[in-house]
Structures are given as structure tokens and as C-alpha cells.
Amino acid sequence: MKTKMAFIVLCFLFLSCAGDMSNNENSLLTDKKYLLPYPVGKAYTCTQGFNTSYSHSGTFKYSVDFGMSIGTLVTAARSGRVIHIIESYSDDDPVGGHENVVIIMHDDTTYARYVHLTRNGALVQLNQMVVPGDTIGLSGNSGSSGSPHLHFDVTKTFGGRSDQTIPFDFKNTKPHPVGFETGVKYEAFPY
Numbered sequence: 001m002k003t004k005m006a007f008i009v010l011c012f013l014f015l016s017c018a019g020d021m022s023n024n025e026n027s028l029l030t031d032k033k034y035l036l037p038y039p040v041g042k043a044y045t046c047t048q049g050f051n052t053s054y055s056h057s058g059t060f061k062y063s064v065d066f067g068m069s070i071g072t073l074v075t076a077a078r079s080g081r082v083i084h085i086i087e088s089y090s091d092d093d094p095v096g097g098h099e100n101v102v103i104i105m106h107d108d109t110t111y112a113r114y115v116h117l118t119r120n121g122a123l124v125q126l127n128q129m130v131v132p133g134d135t136i137g138l139s140g141n142s143g144s145s146g147s148p149h150l151h152f153d154v155t156k157t158f159g160g161r162s163d164q165t166i167p168f169d170f171k172n173t174k175p176h177p178v179g180f181e182t183g184v185k186y187e188a189f190p191y
């Protein structure tokens with residue numbers, strides 16, 4: 001009898017875990033936890049969305065670029081803690097790996113990366129807590145960047161360029177059922 005009970009409990013645990021796993025997978029694909037990474041009322045053109053051959057492929061598959069002139073305000077897409085800042089590179093330094101960046105860790109230990117910021121363009125301190133909409137930096141053109149823009153992505157790990165990006169979505173803009181499209185402007189709505 002004890003064995004049977006143990007078996008039933010094990011089955012229950014297994015089914016609970018399996019259920020959680022599928023929910024997590026689904027929530028990744030419709031993850032609308034994020035605000036556009038710029039202030040309400042502003043609109044910028046997507047210059048590259050998910051899964052494009054130019055540079056959003058491989059580990060960078062789930063990334064979005066917004067064209068914006070150097071010095072444009074960048075805001076937090078989701079709350080978290082600032083865990084990494086690089087801001088020493090110049091905007092005319094095109095070397096891959098020389099990207100200025102702010103990285104914010106969320107409560108589920110995913111990481112948002114705000115990339116190509118201008119020199120001294122981090123407007124936060126290490127370990128600072130931010131909430132969505134907080135100003136965190138100024139955009140730029142540092143590192144591997146064809147023209148001034150903000151690259152935004154989300155990863156599950158924090159290590160470097162080899163971190164795999166994961167799907168995410170922005171909730172405060174117009175519907176975009178086929179994803180973020182190159183050449184389309186996305187206005188940040190009030191939230």
C-alpha cells in the first residue's frame with residue numbers, strides 16, 4: 001500500500017513538473033512582460049527584428065534593433081537589478097565586442113541587454129534597482145553597429161556574446177501579430 005501511495009505521489013509530481021515546463025515554454029512565446037525600451041510617446045523605427053540574416057541569427061536570433069540618433073533616452077523594459085555596465089567605448093569604434101551595454105537581471109534570472117550605448121551613456125549604477133520606464137542610458141553607435149541604434153534582447157544566462165537570446169514581446173505598442181517588422185515605426189503607448 002505504501003508503495004502504491006508513493007507511486008501515485010511520484011506520478012503527481014511528474015505531471016505537475018511537466019505541466020510547468022509546457023507553461024514556461026508557452027509563456028516565452030507570448031511574453032508580454034516588457035515595455036518598449038524608450039519613453040511613452042516616442043516612436044522609433046525597427047531596423048531589424050527577430051531571426052534576420054543580417055545579424056539577428058544564431059545566439060542573437062531573438063533581438064530587436066531600433067534606429068535612433070546618438071544620445072536618445074533609453075528606458076528599462078522590465079524591472080530588475082543592474083548587473084553589468086560597459087560605457088568606455090566611442091561611438092565611432094566599430095570593433096565587435098566594443099559595445100557599450102547595460103545589462104539588467106530580472107526576478108526570474110533572465111537578463112535584458114541594452115546595447116551600443118554612447119560613451120558614458122549609462123545613467124544607472126551597478127546594483128541599482130530599476131522599474132519599467134526608468135531612464136537607464138543614452139543610445140549610441142558603439143561596437144558592431146552599422147548606424148546609430150539600440151539593440152535590445154533578453155537572455156537566460158549572463159556570460160557574453162555566446163548567451164542565447166530568448167523570445168520576448170513589448171506590450172505597450174500597436175498589435176504586431178507577425179513580430180517586429182523592419183521599416184515599421186513603433187510608438188510607446190502609456191501603460
Ligand SMILES: [Zn+2]
Nearest residue numbers: 063064065151
Ligand atoms: Zn541588433
